[in-house]
Amino acid sequence: MHSAYQQELRDRFLSAPVVPAPDPWRPVSAHRIPIGGLLGVGFALDPVSGEDLLMVVSSNGHGLFDASTGERLARNYDPDPESSTPTGPDLSCPGLGPLAGAQVRIAGLFGGGLHTTTDDGWTIQLFSPDWPNHRVLLSADGGLCRGPAGEKWWHIFHSSWSELRAAGFSPSGRTLAVATSSDITLLTRAEPSR
DSSP states (O other), rough: OOOOOHHHHHHHHHOOOBBBOOOTTTSSSSEEEEEETTTEEEEEEETTOOOOOEEEEETTEEEETTTTTOOOEEEEOOOTTTSOOBBTTTTTTEEGGGGTTEEOEEEEEEBBBOOBTTTTTOOOEEEEEEEEEEEEEEEESSTOOOOTTTTTEEEEESSSSSOOOEEEEEETTTTTEESSEEEEEEEEEEEOOO
């Protein structure tokens, strides 16, 4: 049984339509990036440019993407079975491409998590008032989600077709990733002001 407050929250989130993220966020691609059998994702910085990279671990191998363009930079169809899934206390996998020789923390099916806030106050929250479907809410009010949708918070993603694996910001705060068992959605913005 829900309290009146819980029921009001549930009703508010169920009635909020999916909308594009507000400025300064912009989608990296017009479509979700398909990744069959996605298990998890993790962010790292390109050691040369300092740009956000997204490593993807799936049942079909590992991939590395430029998080600001969605371009695939590297692919390993046959990773070492000993390190092909996130393991150890930090749930990491060996990097590839420009991240070769480094370990990348992966959030997803095996646990872990991405950043849920940025230094300049953006927050994401995951809600599932109609479980097993998850909703991703982006807010500029510290995650309070007060008031009507579209003012200080936005329902930006509804995973009704695949299981949500992870959602969160890169450590730099420039990229927001939402990963399901079948695809990735990336949002990006210019360097945040501090």
